Amino acid sequence: MDMMLKVDPEFAGKIPPISDEEFRQLRENILEAGEVYEPIVTWNGVIVDGHNRWKVIQENPEVRWRTREMEFADKWAAFSWMYRNQLGRRNLTDEQRTYTIGKLYEARKNSIGGDRRSQDFSKDQNDPLKNDALNTAAKIDKEVGVAEPTVKRADLFAKGVDAIREANPEAADKILAGKSGLTKQEVREIKNMEPEEVEKITEAVIAYDATKPKSSEKSNAIAEVRAQMRQIREMVQKSVANRSAADEPAPDKPKSKLILDTVFLPTFYPHFYPQRNITNRYSLSRKTGKAQ
Numbered sequence: 373m374d375m376m377l378k379v380d381p382e383f384a385g386k387i388p389p390i391s392d393e394e395f396r397q398l399r400e401n402i403l404e405a406g407e408v409y410e411p412i413v414t415w416n417g418v419i420v421d422g423h424n425r426w427k428v429i430q431e432n433p434e435v436r437w438r439t440r441e442m443e444f445a446d447k448w449a450a451f452s453w454m455y456r457n458q459l460g461r462r463n464l465t466d467e468q469r470t471y472t473i474g475k476l477y478e479a480r481k482n483s484i485g486g487d488r489r490s491q492d493f494s495k496d497q498n499d500p501l502k503n504d505a506l507n508t509a510a511k512i513d514k515e516v517g518v519a520e521p522t523v524k525r526a527d528l529f530a531k532g533v534d535a536i537r538e539a540n541p542e543a544a545d546k547i548l549a550g551k552s553g554l555t556k557q558e559v560r561e562i563k564n565m566e567p568e569e570v571e572k573i574t575e576a577v578i579a580y581d582a583t584k585p586k587s588s589e590k591s592n593a594i595a596e597v598r599a600q601m602r603q604i605r606e607m608v609q610k611s612v613a614n615r616s617a618a619d620e621p622a623p624d625k626p627k628s629k630l631i632l633d634t635v636f637l638p639t640f641y642p643h644f645y646p647q648r649n650i651t652n653r654y655s656l657s658r659k660t661g662k663a664q
Contacts, residue, residue: 377426377439378418386475387458388468388548391422399428407436413457414441415450448483449657455479467529467548470556473516474530477523480508486558525560532562536577540571543577553580568618 390398402408408429412422419426420442429437455476458464464472509523511528516525536559537544537545546552554577562570 376417377412377442379423379426380418382447383418383420383450383454384423385527386454387423388464388471389545391549395427398424399431402428402435405430406434408438411438411440414439415444417441420454421592431528446483448479451479452476452483456515465548465550467550467556470526471530471533473512473518473523474526474528476516477512477527478530479509480512500664525556528560528563529556532559535562535565535570536574539567539574540578546577546580551580552577 381525408422408623410422410426412426413420425437429435442450442453444453444515455472459469459472459476464650509520512518512523513520538549543552547554552559554573561572565573
């Protein structure tokens with residue numbers, strides 16, 4: 373059997389990793405059977421699905437195995453198939469499932485032609501890109517059984533995890549394993565942070581010990597995560613205030629500061645900013661952009 377299949381890091385790194393225990397069980401099952409029942413899926417000789425099985429095969433060349441070569445329009449179409457396949461087969465953590473849905477959405481949008489072959493372009497043909505995104509989310513909604521807004525939030529969550537992965541892959545794996553101490557909401561906000569802020573969050577995630585009881589949370593590393601988030605919010609507030617002061621004298625509360633205080637912070641950081649009862653007095657007029 374040809375042992376020259378190619379492992380592309382771009383493909384290998386796209387799928388949430390399995391745990392050590394899951395890999396051990398996989399290896400035991402394969403060695404006990406003496407073969408890999410499920411074929412390794414390839415595209416132009418590159419492994420698309422079956423990286424863990426391939427690792428067992430390389431360590432045990434006597435094991436029988438086979439491949440299934442598939443055709444894709446481009447790498448994004450291959451990613452799309454890979455993510456959809458994972459959603460239908462593996463026991464994923466809630467975070468892994470959310471991440472995979474977000475990456476499926478990204479892949480569908482970037483694939484050649486997007487979802488054009490199955491889309492109805494009777495709506496607003498003057499804005500095809502917007503139409504593509506809406507139709508892609510709607511299609512995924514039907515495929516995986518989640519609402520369109522959930523698909524969009526999953527996309528933001530995946531971007532936040534990817535931002536962490538660039539700083540430290542181990543921290544990203546902890547998030548996907550549900551052992552980071554961060555909520556999904558907090559992870560979604562990471563993509564908007566500066567690199568140095570992402571680094572601080574990454575360090576706190578690495579330090580977080582999910583095995584400690586919640587009763588000792590104040591002495592747990594999660595307290596450090598919350599402290600880092602608080603510091604970052606203070607930096608954002610100062611930055612917004614400085615820009616507002618430089619750009620416009622604003623006799624009343626600056627518009628950007630008003631949005632930050634009444635909408636952004638209570639929404640994305642409810643731990644520190646309890647949701648306010650926002651009345652018309654705090655809303656912004658779409659015509660004037662001023663607080664009513």
